[in-house]
């Protein structure tokens with residue numbers, strides 16, 4: 001739907017969303033009455049190159065010239081908006097590549113403007129011109145008449161000859177941030193009185209690839225679904241993945257839930273997922289996690305608070321080398337997709353390979369927990385027999401003291417998290433990133449990686465919420481406490497070795 005894009009195309013410098021440095025410089029030049037004779041606007045599509053070129057054409061010819069900006073109301077401004085201004089020549093080089101087209105322009109250049117101060121030539125996609133056409137253009141750019149202004153625009157600066165670039169004043173247009181786009185869309189929805197949820201706008205902003213034009217065309221599509229469209233419908237319409245799906249997949253990887261992975265993919269297939277899209281969008285999600293982690297919590301993206309909380313907790317569950325490994329695995333899956341007979345397979349493989357990654361505290365924590373559980377299950381393996389037991393195993397009390405076994409508690413844990421989520425989403429995220437390691441009479445102990453997670457779980461308000469939920473779900477009174485997981489080393493070799501090997505054979509999960 002090009003309608004929204006045309007309707008909300010900026011008509012003056014003041015209305016331009018972004019590209020502030022470019023706009024400021026151009027406006028100052030117009031204000032001082034000394035515009036350059038040749039400009040080169042470079043940047044990806046939909047970032048405002050032609051819009052700004054047209055505003056510049058207006059501003060230099062505007063009858064009211066307000067502080068170097070176009071007024072938008074005078075005869076000239078209105079004619080340019082309507083496309084009927086005789087001194088503005090626009091050429092799309094993509095369809096006029098030949099030398100003849102350029103010669104025609106050059107003929108025009110010699111004549112003085114008929115109604116404005118300047119004759120403006122906008123050549124879009126200038127990199128498409130033939131060699132002959134570039135040469136002809138170069139001659140004109142070398143000695144442009146005082147009344148002519150050339151504005152060349154390109155998405156591929158590398159294909160523009162250096163001789164042309166050196167004759168122009170170059171402006172690099174930036175891709176718009178997801179945040180810019182999100183707020184722009186929000187504003188338009190308000191003006192248009194379209195009811196679309198923030199989660200859907202976020203989805204659009206994520207998928208617009210920095211282009212306002214793309215974002216508005218996606219918005220136009222979504223608007224056809226009527227007010228308050230459902231997220232799933234929007235995803236299907238736009239062919240994109242909900243961030244919650246990416247969150248879930250990474251959650252499985254971080255928590256090494258290999259057994260859940262096939263189910264996850266089965267559900268994706270059921271809802272008709274395009275695996276190339278899922279893979280691409282998952283990589284984009286991983287990129288966000290990477291940026292977040294690398295910058296210590298800064299983000300170049302817009303996410304709702306709850307989403308950001310989940311991302312933060314997933315990021316906290318991974319060491320940087322693990323994260324890099326996971327990204328590499330999914331990049332490879334993306335490459336492998338093209339030649340795969342089953343499009344699900346490369347992703348499934350990548351997910352499992354990521355789960356069985358060798359290093360990192362996540363692995364140690366999971367191993368420790370699994371071992372603790374195994375010790376509990378196999379009462380033959382008493383601490384006397386195994387000698388020096390690992391920390392988690394030592395903390396498991398004798399079976400008769402337990403009012404709830406670790407296995408039972410772990411089975412209830414997802415339900416507990418889900419109940420907590422209904423009342424406090426961020427708190428549930430913290431729980432989700434933790435690992436239930438030990439049960440003691442009256443106590444469930446989870447391991448967390450960071451002190452702030454521990455504080456969060458143990459602050460009185462949160463603790464009483466969690467404890468109430470535990471009671472509701474298990475029918476027993478347990479207090480949850482958190483322990484900082486000091487993951488000094490992985491469980492050592494010795495008696496535990498056969499068990500670890502068995503774990504490997506049985507897919508890393510202990511079968512009850």
Ligand SMILES: [Zn+2]
Nearest residue numbers: 062071074077
């Ligand atoms: Zn005007």
